[in-house]
Amino acid sequence: MVQAYILIQTEVGKASTVAEVIAKIPGVIQAEDVTGPYDVIVRAQADTVDDLGRMVVAKVQQVEGITRTLTCPVVHL
Amino acid sequence: MVQAYILIQTEVGKASTVAEVIAKIPGVIQAEDVTGPYDVIVRAQADTVDDLGRMVVAKVQQVEGITRTLTCPVVHL
Amino acid sequence: MVQAYILIQTEVGKASTVAEVIAKIPGVIQAEDVTGPYDVIVRAQADTVDDLGRMVVAKVQQVEGITRTLTCPVVHL
Amino acid sequence: MVQAYILIQTEVGKASTVAEVIAKIPGVIQAEDVTGPYDVIVRAQADTVDDLGRMVVAKVQQVEGITRTLTCPVVHL
Amino acid sequence: MVQAYILIQTEVGKASTVAEVIAKIPGVIQAEDVTGPYDVIVRAQADTVDDLGRMVVAKVQQVEGITRTLTCPVVHL
Amino acid sequence: MVQAYILIQTEVGKASTVAEVIAKIPGVIQAEDVTGPYDVIVRAQADTVDDLGRMVVAKVQQVEGITRTLTCPVVHL
Amino acid sequence: MVQAYILIQTEVGKASTVAEVIAKIPGVIQAEDVTGPYDVIVRAQADTVDDLGRMVVAKVQQVEGITRTLTCPVVHL
Amino acid sequence: MVQAYILIQTEVGKASTVAEVIAKIPGVIQAEDVTGPYDVIVRAQADTVDDLGRMVVAKVQQVEGITRTLTCPVVHL
Numbered sequence: 001m002v003q004a005y006i007l008i009q010t011e012v013g014k015a016s017t018v019a020e021v022i023a024k025i026p027g028v029i030q031a032e033d034v035t036g037p038y039d040v041i042v043r044a045q046a047d048t049v050d051d052l053g054r055m056v057v058a059k060v061q062q063v064e065g066i067t068r069t070l071t072c073p074v075v076h077l
Numbered sequence: 078m079v080q081a082y083i084l085i086q087t088e089v090g091k092a093s094t095v096a097e098v099i100a101k102i103p104g105v106i107q108a109e110d111v112t113g114p115y116d117v118i119v120r121a122q123a124d125t126v127d128d129l130g131r132m133v134v135a136k137v138q139q140v141e142g143i144t145r146t147l148t149c150p151v152v153h154l
Numbered sequence: 155m156v157q158a159y160i161l162i163q164t165e166v167g168k169a170s171t172v173a174e175v176i177a178k179i180p181g182v183i184q185a186e187d188v189t190g191p192y193d194v195i196v197r198a199q200a201d202t203v204d205d206l207g208r209m210v211v212a213k214v215q216q217v218e219g220i221t222r223t224l225t226c227p228v229v230h231l
Numbered sequence: 232m233v234q235a236y237i238l239i240q241t242e243v244g245k246a247s248t249v250a251e252v253i254a255k256i257p258g259v260i261q262a263e264d265v266t267g268p269y270d271v272i273v274r275a276q277a278d279t280v281d282d283l284g285r286m287v288v289a290k291v292q293q294v295e296g297i298t299r300t301l302t303c304p305v306v307h308l
Numbered sequence: 309m310v311q312a313y314i315l316i317q318t319e320v321g322k323a324s325t326v327a328e329v330i331a332k333i334p335g336v337i338q339a340e341d342v343t344g345p346y347d348v349i350v351r352a353q354a355d356t357v358d359d360l361g362r363m364v365v366a367k368v369q370q371v372e373g374i375t376r377t378l379t380c381p382v383v384h385l
Numbered sequence: 386m387v388q389a390y391i392l393i394q395t396e397v398g399k400a401s402t403v404a405e406v407i408a409k410i411p412g413v414i415q416a417e418d419v420t421g422p423y424d425v426i427v428r429a430q431a432d433t434v435d436d437l438g439r440m441v442v443a444k445v446q447q448v449e450g451i452t453r454t455l456t457c458p459v460v461h462l
Numbered sequence: 463m464v465q466a467y468i469l470i471q472t473e474v475g476k477a478s479t480v481a482e483v484i485a486k487i488p489g490v491i492q493a494e495d496v497t498g499p500y501d502v503i504v505r506a507q508a509d510t511v512d513d514l515g516r517m518v519v520a521k522v523q524q525v526e527g528i529t530r531t532l533t534c535p536v537v538h539l
Numbered sequence: 540m541v542q543a544y545i546l547i548q549t550e551v552g553k554a555s556t557v558a559e560v561i562a563k564i565p566g567v568i569q570a571e572d573v574t575g576p577y578d579v580i581v582r583a584q585a586d587t588v589d590d591l592g593r594m595v596v597a598k599v600q601q602v603e604g605i606t607r608t609l610t611c612p613v614v615h616l
């Protein structure tokens with residue numbers, strides 16, 4: 001199982017809607033609005049890094065109003 | 078009361094208009110054009126961090142010509 | 155109550171130790187190692203934005219091996 | 232007269248002291264701690280851009296604990 | 309002969325298609341999807357720096373869905 | 386007299402045209418295509434910082450294909 | 463098997479030595495000097511994301527002269 | 540012949556000295572202090588990209604007080 005934070009930038013004025021929609025995607029644990037260089041921070045999980053990449057591209061990035069996503073896989077050192 | 082600087086990037090050619098419009102938003106203390114990686118720097122205040130977030134999303138980011146805002150809350154250490 | 159993500163960059167080779175030490179700071183809910191532009195992502199909470207700022211400066215940033223922290227307060231829009 | 236915002240990054244744990252020291256430099260109007268990618272935001276003024284550059288290098292950057300400064304001159308468009 | 313890595317950001321949801329299309333451009337050795345601040349990393353070669361620049365502008369950047377490219381020429385020190 | 390470098394990012398595929406058009410703007414001394422995080426680097430001059438800001442907003446940023454400009458005034462320390 | 467690009471920033475003047483040393487680390491396929499915002503680009507592989515993270519922290523980041531590493535796992539979408 | 544801009548960040552308080560020293564390096568055409576995210580902008584030339592890379596690493600980066608250099612080769616599209 002791979003977990004990751006996804007740091008998201010949205011179009012201006014879209015942060016709230018983006019977080020609500022992402023929160024309903026299977027594999028997403030939490031999606032919250034934040035201030036600072038990112039607008040939404042998401043916690044998600046998938047079986048493999050490839051599955052995670054596919055979830056981001058096929059599900060998260062399809063959400064209307066997202067301009068950039070930055071996936072940070074959690075590692076257990 | 079929470080105060081914050083909002084660092085704003087605008088579409089090319091829109092900095093001047095953006096600053097003028099933002100200056101009239103309630104809660105905005107000052108809005109000025111600058112050179113460098115940001116185009117407009119705004120000083121604003123609200124009752125809470127959540128109110129500040131809502132002001133940025135519901136008022137500031139609705140201004141035509143803004144591409145990114147970066148909210149930096151002032152903290153008293 | 156204010157919650158926040160703290161995105162942390164560490165000196166090379168220090169990520170694992172930094173996460174372990176931060177995880178024990180009161181107010182810190184979770185601290186994990188990640189890959190990408192940040193090395194550790196922390197979830198924390200405090201009573202006010204000022205308290206949060208003080209926790210970051212007085213507790214988190216005192217941890218040996220941290221080079222930059224980026225605090226992103228959660229907002230409820 | 233040229234005015235500018237100076238966005239400052241400090242060594243971890245030094246933001247508060249840096250703001251206090253900078254606030255006393257002649258030409259500095261205000262110096263505040265903030266959260267986000269910058270640690271201190273300063274408002275300053277000088278007679279010319281060259282004077283402003285000299286103030287930043289000779290006075291502001293001499294303050295113990297500063298790692299980067301980003302000067303954003305205010306422009307009247 | 310000049311070789312280079314080209315770090316590419318794509319529109320959300322376009323990374324996979326972009327990598328496939330770029331992989332077929334003459335002079336491109338490899339094009340792969342990655343996670344993090346870039347979406348696709350390309351390895352390419354050309355006769356001179358000018359030829360490399362022309363390839364990036366005339367071929368790579370014409371691919372639908374690319375928003376930014378960052379060319380990093382390999383140097384032999 | 387104020388001189389400045391203007392670091393420009395363009396839409397993909399537009400760097401060459403942007404440099405050609407900017408080179409003809411009064412006050413622009415040189416405009417060249419580069420590789421790396423910027424696409425065009427311009428050298429310009431104006432009577433004051435305000436005039437420089439106006440030239441960037443009113444002339445340079447009006448050129449079709451520019452997405453971001455970063456003005457770096459030259460200072461004589 | 464997980465593959466990744468590791469984008470590395472080095473202390474000034476250390477790029478060449480860093481690339482040579484990293485090239486000998488088991489799991490590293492290639493390490494080259496580049497110009498631009500990064501100084502060395504490495505291609506590496508490991509069994510899992512966790513193994514990759516450990517290799518970066520325990521082997522790559524131990525190399526004298528590295529200031530930042532940015533790991534970009536390859537994903538097959 | 541390859542020409543390039545070298546965008547330089549210096550330790551705080553060192554910009555002026557760095558520019559003076561770099562201006563005397565063979566192959567350097569001009570070195571000036573600027574405000575903004577960079578502290579010194581250099582114009583240089585060399586016979587090849589590899590020579591340029593060597594000049595930056597062996598000469599420019601040896602100058603006391605430099606923390607980062609970003610080389611942007613000029614391309615003729």
